[in-house]
Amino acid sequence: xxxxxxxxxxxxxxxxxxxxxxxxxxxxxxxxxxxxxxxxxxxxxxxxxxxxxxxxxxxxxxxxxxxxxxxxxxxxxxxxxxxxxxxxxxxxxxxxxxxxxxxxxxxxxxxxxxxxxxxxxxxxxxxxxxxxxxxxxxxxxxxxxxxxxxxxxxxxxxxxxxxxxxxxxxxxxxxxxxxxxxxxxxxxxxxxxxxxxxxxxxxxxxxxxxxxxxxxxxxxxxxxxxxxxxxxxxxxxxxxxxxxxxxxxxxxxxxxxxxxxxxxxxxxxxxxxxxxxxxxxxxxxxxxxxxxxxxxxxxxxxxxxxxxxxxxxxxxxxxxx
Amino acid sequence: xxxxxxxxxxxxxxxxxxxxxxxxxxxxxxxxxxxxxxxxxxxxxxxxxxxxxxxxxxxxxxxxxxxxxxxxxxxxxxxxxxxxxxxxxxxxxxxxxxxxxxxxxxxxxxxxxxxxxxxxxxxxxxxxxxxxxxxxxxxxxxxxxxxxxxxxxxxxxxxxxxxxxxxxxxxxxxxxxxxxxxxxxxxxxxxxxxxxxxxxxxxxxxxxxxxxxxxxxxxxxxxxxxxxxxxxxxxxxxxxxxxxxxxxxxxxxxxxxxxxxxxxxxxxxxxxxxxxxxxxxxxxxxxxxxxxxxxxxxxxxxxxxxxxxxxxxxxxxxxxx
Numbered sequence: 001x002x003x004x005x006x007x008x009x010x011x012x013x014x015x016x017x018x019x020x021x022x023x024x025x026x027x028x029x030x031x032x033x034x035x036x037x038x039x040x041x042x043x044x045x046x047x048x049x050x051x052x053x054x055x056x057x058x059x060x061x062x063x064x065x066x067x068x069x070x071x072x073x074x075x076x077x078x079x080x081x082x083x084x085x086x087x088x089x090x091x092x093x094x095x096x097x098x099x100x101x102x103x104x105x106x107x108x109x110x111x112x113x114x115x116x117x118x119x120x121x122x123x124x125x126x127x128x129x130x131x132x133x134x135x136x137x138x139x140x141x142x143x144x145x146x147x148x149x150x151x152x153x154x155x156x157x158x159x160x161x162x163x164x165x166x167x168x169x170x171x172x173x174x175x176x177x178x179x180x181x182x183x184x185x186x187x188x189x190x191x192x193x194x195x196x197x198x199x200x201x202x203x204x205x206x207x208x209x210x211x212x213x214x215x216x217x218x219x220x221x222x223x224x225x226x227x228x229x230x231x232x233x234x235x236x237x238x239x240x241x242x243x244x245x246x247x248x249x250x251x252x253x254x255x256x257x258x259x260x261x262x263x264x265x266x267x268x269x270x271x272x273x274x275x276x277x278x279x280x281x282x283x284x285x286x287x288x289x290x291x292x293x294x295x296x297x298x299x300x301x302x303x304x305x306x307x308x309x310x311x312x313x314x315x316x317x318x319x320x321x
Numbered sequence: 322x323x324x325x326x327x328x329x330x331x332x333x334x335x336x337x338x339x340x341x342x343x344x345x346x347x348x349x350x351x352x353x354x355x356x357x358x359x360x361x362x363x364x365x366x367x368x369x370x371x372x373x374x375x376x377x378x379x380x381x382x383x384x385x386x387x388x389x390x391x392x393x394x395x396x397x398x399x400x401x402x403x404x405x406x407x408x409x410x411x412x413x414x415x416x417x418x419x420x421x422x423x424x425x426x427x428x429x430x431x432x433x434x435x436x437x438x439x440x441x442x443x444x445x446x447x448x449x450x451x452x453x454x455x456x457x458x459x460x461x462x463x464x465x466x467x468x469x470x471x472x473x474x475x476x477x478x479x480x481x482x483x484x485x486x487x488x489x490x491x492x493x494x495x496x497x498x499x500x501x502x503x504x505x506x507x508x509x510x511x512x513x514x515x516x517x518x519x520x521x522x523x524x525x526x527x528x529x530x531x532x533x534x535x536x537x538x539x540x541x542x543x544x545x546x547x548x549x550x551x552x553x554x555x556x557x558x559x560x561x562x563x564x565x566x567x568x569x570x571x572x573x574x575x576x577x578x579x580x581x582x583x584x585x586x587x588x589x590x591x592x593x594x595x596x597x598x599x600x601x602x603x604x605x606x607x608x609x610x611x612x613x614x615x616x617x618x619x620x621x622x623x624x625x626x627x628x629x630x631x632x633x634x635x636x637x638x639x640x641x642x
Contacts, residue, residue, distance in 0.1 A: 005332040022360060027465050028531060029364035031457070034355045039343060042438060043350035044406040049444035076349040085365040087408075087450040117363060120450075124369035129408040129441075129450035131365055136352070144348050148376070210349055225347070296464055 009099045010086070010116050011107035018115045019083065030117035034135060041079035041141065042077055045069045049126035053189075054169045059097050061189035062128065063104030069212065070132035071112060075198035076210035078142040079134035081114045083279040087131075089124035101128075112195055125139045142201060143268070147226035151206055151268040151294040154277065156194050156286045158240040159215055161187035163259025180242035184310040186242075190264035190274055196284035201267055204277050210269040214258045219266055220300050225285035232257075232292035234304045255309075257302060268294055325413050330420045331407070331437050334427035338438045340402065351438035352480055353404055359579060360463065361454040362400035366390045370447035374489045374510075380418050382510035383449065389512045390533065391453035395582040396519035397531035399463040400455035403436045408452075410445035422449075433516055463522060463529035463588070468547035472589040472615040475598065477515050477607045479561040480536055481573055482508035484580025496639060501563035508561075512584035522588055531590040535579045535614075535622035540587055541621050546627030547589075553578075553613035555625045578623060578631075589615055 011025055019267055023031035048064050049055050066086060074081050086105065090098070107320045109116055114132070165188025168181045194210070201208060209222045215232070223230050237256040244252060274290060281288040302310035326391060331348055344352035356500050368387050370376050386580070388405060411419070418531055435453070486509025489502045515531075522529060530543045542549050558577040565573060578620065590598045595611060602609040623631035 002374065009589060021462070022459070023462070028394040028529075029362045029453075029455075031398070031462055032361040032363060033459070034359075034361055036357070038355075040353040040355055040361065040454075041350045042353060042404070042452075044408045044439060044441045044450070044452065045441045046410055046445070046448075046450065048410055048443055051444050073504040074341075074347040077352075079350065082364070085363060085452060087365045087367040087452075089367055089369055089448065118365060120366045122367045122369055124448060125446045126369070127367075127410065127445060127448060129367065131363075131406060131452040133361075133363065134349075138343070138354070141344070141352055143344070195343050207348075250421070 004115040009102040010106070010119065013102050018113065020082065021115045021117055024115065024117045025119065029216040030083070032117065037138065038135040039138050039141070041074055041077050041136055042131065043070055044131040045073065046127060046130060047130040048106045048116050057189060059100035060104030063101035064108045065192050066128035066130045067104050067105050067108050067132070068193050068263060070130045071193035071195055072191065072210040072212065073258055073263065075193050076142065076265055077136065077196045078140060078202040078208065079136040079149040080199060081112045081132060082193060083117045083133045084109065085113050085117060085131045086119040087129040088119065088121050088270055089127040089128060090121065091124070095214045100162065106198045108121050117297070120137055122167050140202050142198065144209050144222045144225035147207035147222060147228050147294045148269040148270070149228055149294055150271065152271055152274050153219070153230055153232065153266065153268055153292040153294060154288045155211070155215070155238060155264050155266045156197050156281060156288045157262070157264040158238045158243065159211070159264060160243050160255030161192065161240050161260050162261035163255035164243050164246060165189070166261070168311050180246050184246065188261060192262065193257045193263060194286060197265055197281045197286050200275065201278040204273050204280065205267040205269055208241045208265055211262045211264045211266055213258045216300055218258050222266065223298065223300060229295045229297040230292055230300045231295055232302045233301060234302050234310050236291045238289045329557045330383060331424040331440065332426065332564045334423050339402065339434065340436055342436045345436065346440065353438065356573045358459065360459050362372050362395055362398050362457055363452065364391055364394040365450060365452040366394065367450040367505035368449060373464070378510060381425030384422035385429045385511050387449035387451045388426050388429050388453070389514050389584060390440065391451045392514035392516055392529040393533070394511065395453055395455040396456065396514050396516045397463065397511050397586055399431050399523040399529065400457040401520060402433045402453060402455045403515060404438045405430065405435050406438060406439040406452045408450040409440065409442050410448040411442065412445070412447060414549050414570040461523050463519065463526050465528055465530050465543045465546035468528035468543060468549050468615050469591070470549055470615055470617045472614060473592055473595050473611055474540065474551055474553065474587065474589055474613040475609045475611050476532070476536070476559060476585050476587045477518050477602060477609050478583070478585040479559045479564065480532070480583050480585060481564050481576030481594035483512065483582035485564050485567060487508070487582070489495065503569050509582060512582065514584060515586045515607055517607045518586055518602045518607050521601040521605040522598065525601065526588040526590055529586055532583045532585045532587055533581055533582045537578050537621055538585065543587065544619065544621060546588045546628040550616045550618040551613055552616055553621060553623045555623050555631050557610065557612045559608070559610045
């Protein structure tokens with residue numbers, strides 16, 4: 001096994017060491033110095049080949065995404081990322097593959113000042129488990145459970161792009177892709193965790209979650225944790241120009257509601273805080289939009305412009321033209 | 322997928338919550354309060370079915386071992402375990418399997434006061450990645466890199482048992498097993514991380530590593546990190562009565578040197594500290610034994626009672642009678 005190749009590859013790509021890493025890759029464990037008084041924020045997520053990414057995905061994208069989905073969880077807490085560990089299972093030693101994977105992971109880590117401090121390389125079906133560790137002041141974390149009836153629901157960025165990107169990936173062998181398709185595929189392969197937006201929402205958002213399973217599912221988790229429900233306006237869903245140009249509106253809306261892998265933030269604020277929240281998130285480098293409100297009745301309902309309950313199209317009903 | 326079943330199963334088994342867990346399983350990430358001034362000790366290790374454990378291993382043992390191999394890494398640093406996260410890939414939802422796995426993991430966690438604070442459940446080939454987090458005072462960690470020429474090399478417990486247990490597991494279909502075989506199999510399936518011994522060695526051991534890949538390989542890592550070599554006395558290797566009774570001595574010695582999965586500690590102390598080290602480790606509940614010494618010449622050499630270089634038997638050369 002290429003265990004020591006991977007360690008060397010990661011070490012070589014993580015020279016931007018943090019002062020708080022007292023001992024990094026190479027011993028039985030890493031030694032890290034938490035900032036005084038801060039809470040530690042910890043999460044772990046696995047990506048399995050063929051389940052969480054198409055088997056033909058570029059190794060750079062696999063490495064990037066394995067870290068991105070974890071930084072997205074830290075972002076949803078409003079935490080500042082600090083350190084990460086990578087457990088990698090590989091069917092065979094392949095130095096070029098491992099180096100490309102390390103490139104992708106290290107590129108995103110550098111963007112967020114994250115130090116790779118440890119890991120494990122084993123033989124097995126291709127799988128990556130990253131554990132991300134961040135820090136936040138006690139009491140400042142954004143939880144799923146704080147939404148109040150009357151709060152306004154917002155999301156960052158645009159929704160449904162990754163679901164479109166997945167369909168493009170699955171059809172990639174059928175011919176060339178245009179600029180929109182390439183952009184949508186990028187959204188699937190290189191999600192941008194909304195770390196700065198999460199940090200900006202501390203003290204403002206009453207609840208927050210990242211969108212990994214799709215808006216309906218994840219907003220449903222937030223509502224369940226808060227003991228509330230939500231109403232979403234179908235026409236308010238933020239859809240990218242690329243998605244609008246690529247598929248009929250009904251398909252775009254279905255993906256925005258039910259598609260996964262967008263890694264945007266869905267959050268709630270009191271009505272008086274909508275404008276400050278929009279401004280702060282904008283200043284953090286991403287747009288946000290109001291999509292609905294929190295209500296007392298449990299569950300998530302979607303209404304169209306005429307106020308009718310939304311009847312989702314079947315997934316896959318309409319394909320790319 | 323049974324994601325929420327797993328979370329429920331783990332939650333139900335981790336009621337021994339720690340005061341420093343501010344938010345456990347159920348949000349985007351866990352919130353943990355490190356003790357003031359302490360360093361964080363972090364490691365992650367994966368177990369893949371058919372690679373790290375026989376496919377027919379009991380789920381309780383799989384859950385136990387996934388945590389044990391990580392606590393063993395913390396033990397090798399002299400750290401006090403605190404928290405763990407579990408990323409589990411499962412081919413299909415199987416509530417009984419998941420509950421048994423959670424039982425095994427939670428039983429070991431309870432023994433060491435470890436709180437399970439988060440995780441991820443995904444579809445995929447059976448695989449577990451645990452991340453263990455512990456704490457230690459700044460400067461107190463046992464590293465691989467501190468061994469000095471003239472230091473004495475010791476190990477805890479007995480060596481080679483797990484390799485024998487693996488052979489037993491692979492031959493299990495061929496008939497019944499005796500008490501020795503059952504004990505050796507337990508050593509493979511339910512390794513006891515030497516956490517108390519690691520804690521007892523703080524301030525005493527100059528270097529320490531846990532034995533996951535076998536004594537020769539792991540002591541080699543320690544020597545390489547320290548820029549030294551080691552000489553090991555073949556006759557000093559600690560062999561269990563069960564192992565001695567089960568295979569010829571040459572096979573037992575070969576497994577003690579080259580077999581993996583023992584999860585004992587190998588550590589170095591200055592000659593004057595041997596007796597205190599033996600006493601402290603004994604008080605921590607496990608025997609330790611002197612097996613050799615640190616020398617200037619790089620590499621690990623094994624000598625027999627006549628002072629001759631040891632020529633290892635080929636792995637598998639002698640089987641169980």
